[in-house]
Amino acid sequence: MNSQAIEDYLKAIYKLQVRDSTVLTSVLASYLQVSPSAATGMIKKMAASNLVRHRPYQGVELTAPGEKIALEVIRHHRLVELYLTEALGVPWDKVHDEAEKWEHVLSEDLEDRIDAFLGYPKSDPHGAPIPDRDGKISDRDVCTLSELSTGDKAVIIEVCDEDAEILRYLGEAHLYPRTEVQVTSVTPFDELMTIRIDLGNYISSELVVGQKITTRILVKLLSLDKSPTA
Amino acid sequence: MNSQAIEDYLKAIYKLQVRDSTVLTSVLASYLQVSPSAATGMIKKMAASNLVRHRPYQGVELTAPGEKIALEVIRHHRLVELYLTEALGVPWDKVHDEAEKWEHVLSEDLEDRIDAFLGYPKSDPHGAPIPDRDGKISDRDVCTLSELSTGDKAVIIEVCDEDAEILRYLGEAHLYPRTEVQVTSVTPFDELMTIRIDLGNYISSELVVGQKITTRILVKLLSLDKSPTA
DNA sequence: TGTAAAGTTTAACCGCAGTTAAATTCCACA
DNA sequence: TGTGGAATTTAACTGCGGTTAAACTTTACA
Known part of the structure; x- marks a missing residue:
């Protein structure tokens, strides 16, 4: 049986690999709130058990057995x-x-x-x-809300669960999975997005959100008035 | 916050204190399946935090704060x-x-x-x-089944939960809390007890049980055909 | 009452997962 | 292409909870 610490490391590497297929020690360490040397130590231990592949100074990747546990x-x-x-x-x-x-x-x-x-x-x-x-x-066929353009209609698929404060805010704004939203405008530079939120019962509300929020919401595009920008 | 280990020690001491108000290091150690020296070490640490009182070579007792956590x-x-x-x-x-x-x-x-x-x-x-x-x-006004005498009627209040095999056996015999039993005979020396078990619907069964079982069942005496022996 | 056995504590050590500080490697830029 | 700075790894250490072996109490009994 693997220790709780190793389970936490494997899970963290899995999540970080979604962004970058190879995870830097420093990124892993700061995600887990430990020192880089602690991360190095655990990486070496996990590599010895064939849970990860480690290229020194280059980063770390899950092996198949490591990914299974994650x-x-x-x-x-x-x-x-x-x-x-x-x-x-x-x-x-x-x-x-x-x-x-x-x-x-x-x-x-x-x-x-x-x-x-x-x-x-x-x-x-x-x-x-x-x-x-x-x-x-x-x-799943999803993109982040921040990738949408003015006029796009989408349904919320997933919101990032790791920040309780953001979740409370999203809850108050009714930005749950399955809620439909439409982008009514996007400002240049700050990319502040005004979105119309479908509250059901023919009621909707409007809200201005910044990138802290829009990058943490995954949506599925509904109408194709404009295609998402990469 | 106390570590899981300390919580386990406090709980163990609490349970062992039911039998003997002061718990010997060796008893605690064997209950927790650790070496006596490990128990001594933890006892000293807990004593330093005022969770237990330790009289060296004599045993250990919970303090009020220790009992609260237990x-x-x-x-x-x-x-x-x-x-x-x-x-x-x-x-x-x-x-x-x-x-x-x-x-x-x-x-x-x-x-x-x-x-x-x-x-x-x-x-x-x-x-x-x-x-x-x-x-x-x-x-609660309880005694162990083993303390009853021939003729006594009692209702099961509690069974010891720490041995899964015994629990399976008790379950098959319908020896659950709230089941009524009557002692029909007790043999000398081995104190094998024959008990009649009320299965409800006017059905009952008889079973011979030894002290491994009878000391692990707490009952409340119903009829007073004979009083429990001390 | 002296002593040996049993029980307890101390001492020295281990593995785990972390730390800080020092050494090493990598990379970008002059 | 050499070099400085950033990232990474190694080294030395810490606290936790365990181990075994040795030293020390306690106690029971001859």
């Missing part, structure tokens, strides 16, 4: 997040921190029971996909 | 045990081991939510009392 931990995390929301009513800005602890103590048996209770869900309360038992994640 | 951990443990049984259908011989891990990661907020979900329960699936938030446990 996906198991992420599956645990997201199942627990959804479970806490659905079964115990924990508000969505709190479930991440709770799940950080629970993900490491979840037995396979309990994982199955929670999965069944939830009806074998495909995504967590923030819209993040839940890997299946084999670690597979279904493909 | 009761909090036990409350977590028993709430989790009941929650796993009620909400997720985990069989009663498995909940103890799961709860051993979960008790250390339960936030106060989640504790309250689980407590409310369960309707502020007073005992766990094995009949063990759940301390309230202040650490108070309601008094």
Whole structure:
């Protein structure tokens, strides 16, 4: 069995690999809030167990076995997040921190029971996909809100779950997964985006959001008035 | 915040104090499956934090702050045990081991939510009392099954939860909390006890049990055909 | 009452995951 | 192309909770 620390490192590398396929020691260290030398030490240990590939001074990558474990931990995390929301009513800005602890103590048996209770869900309360038992994640056709242009209509697929304050703000603005939004304008330079939010019941609201927000929301484009800019 | 190890030590001392008000290092060490010197080390550390009182070579006792923490951990443990049984259908011989891990990661907020979900329960699936938030446990008028005499009728209040095999056996024999039993005979020397078990619907069964079992079942005497022997 | 056995504590050590400080490597730019 | 600065790794150390072996109390009994 791997230690909780190793599980945390593997999960972190997995998440950082989404941006860059090879992860620099310093990036990993600052993500995990440890010193670069601590990260180096753990990287070497994980490399010795064939969980990661390490090219000294160049960065680190998950191996297949490492990725498998990372996906198991992420599956645990997201199942627990959804479970806490659905079964115990924990508000969505709190479930991440709770799940950080629970993900490491979840037995396979309990994982199955929670999965069944939830009806074998495909995504967590923030819209993040839940890997299946084999670690597979279904493909999604998404981009960040910040990539949209004026006139584009989209539905929110996922919001970043790691900042509780942002989540509270998004919740107040009704920016949940499945909410529809339309970009009504984008300012130059700061790229402040005015979006119309569909609140249901033929009600909508308008909101101006900056890149702190727009880069943390994943959407699926609905209308093609304009194509997303790369 | 205390480490998981310290929480485990405090809980262990609490449980062992039920038998003997002062706990010997060797007893504690063997209960926790660590070496006596490891126990000594932790005892000294806990004594320095005023969690226990240590009389060298004589044994260890919880202080008031130590007992408070022990009761909090036990409350977590028993709430989790009941929650796993009620909400997720985990069989009663498995909940103890799961709860051993979960008790250390339960936030106060989640504790309250689980407590409310369960309707502020007073005992766990094995009949063990759940301390309230202040650490108070309601008094109970119980003795062990082994203390009863021929003819005594009693209702099972609690069964020891720490041995999964015994629990499976007890479950098959329908020896749950709230089951009524009557002692029909006791052999000399081995003190093998024949008990009649009320299975409900006017059905009962008979079973011969030894002291491994009878000392692990707490009962409340119903009829007073004979008083319990001290 | 002296002593040996049993129990307890101390001492020296280990692995884990972190730290700071020093050495090393890499890379960009003059 | 040589070199300075930034990033990375190594080295030396820390605290935690465990180990075994040795030293020390306590106690029971001859």
